[in-house]
Amino acid sequence: MSSASSPRLIDGKAIAAAVTEDVARRTAALTVKPGLAVVLVGEDPASGVYVSMKSKKAESLGFHSVQHTLPAGTGAADLLAVVAALNADPAIHGILVQLPLPKHLDAAAVIAAIDPDKDVDGLSVINAGRLTVGDRSAIVPCTPLGCMTLIGEVHGADLSGLHAVVIGRSRLVGLPMALLLQQANATVTIAHSRTPDLPGLARGADILVAAAGRAEMVRGDWIKPGATVIDVGTSRVPDATRTSGQRLVGDVAFDEAGAAGAITPVPGGVGPMTIAMLMKNTLEAAEKAAR
Structure with a gap:
């Protein structure tokens, strides 16, 4: 990725630290x-x-x-x-x-x-149903909830007028991610391995969420100039320059993603947010029980 066209790095570690600081403050008040x-x-x-x-x-x-x-x-x-x-x-x-x-x-x-x-991972059918119908009592899966917080750092809470493409349709990430984006007023397309012309579809995205679980699948020419790219993937690939013989990469070929306006790194992007959101979900479950 050239320095002349480097996108803004969305710092998941710093944002997660701010979330957990707020959790600690609210916990102390309980x-x-x-x-x-x-x-x-x-x-x-x-x-x-x-x-x-x-x-x-x-x-x-x-x-x-x-x-x-x-x-x-x-x-x-x-x-x-x-x-x-x-x-x-x-x-x-x-x-x-x-x-x-x-x-x-x-x-x-x-x-x-x-x-x-008490389902703070948000994986139960009941919480999935609540999320689907926009019920505010839903406990939302931690990873997509964290992704929405990262997107909010760039675009704010209202995504009206933006086209979001989610690559991946898992119950854990892809489907709840699409629902959250839709509820924030984005126009959402869910893509997957059987989607025709996936690169062309991705190039139309103002917000591109890569959650397919395939190392560096999203190439640089898939990214619309100025798009916000959220990389959920984590894969280990061979790297002879590392002591371990491997390095961690995402679903996006990061070094090719210079056209993006903002992007999450791997590691240090989505990962820290997942645990932070687990803590937030637990705190909110405790607050609800205390009412």
Whole structure:
């Protein structure tokens, strides 16, 4: 990316820090500590790191933080019993079951068992339905909620007159992202692997959200000059210059994205926002319970 045409970098770390600072301030004003319970099944190293990060962040903000680590062979009945106990615990306002679960467990059934008002990942069918109809009680999935905050830094809250293209249609990111953009008055197109002329469609986007999970799929000539680009992807690719032999990249070929007006880097863009929004969702669940 040439310095003459470098887009504005949207600093997810700084914006996430501002979000968590506000969460800490509001937490201090509550008479009850927000309670976050994280449930980990098995010993997947990446999941273990994510759970540890979430628990430490909750503790740093003054939350009541609980972690349940269960053996990989835990049966469905035992896992659902843990969820039921957390549902019934008034000191817990947010429940997060770390995904992916071991293959013998039905993730959809486990998520469905979480009290929708404690489903701080926003993954339940009930919260998805609430979001679809614009119900303000919906708990919104953390990653798209974070993306909207980043977009708001560039465009403000009202996206009237802007065309947004979301590449990816997952329940976790793509679909809720499209709904949030629509509710902010953008004109939204959802694209995916079977979309004809995906590059041409992307070139029409004022806001381009790349959430396909394919390393550097979005090339520089896919980007409309001046567009805001939100890169949700994280993939590791070989890099002989790194000690690890790999480097982290997004769904956008960052070095080719000089035409963008603003872009999120990978790492340091969307990633920090996801945990910040988990904390915000937990705080708001506690505030709602305290009313």
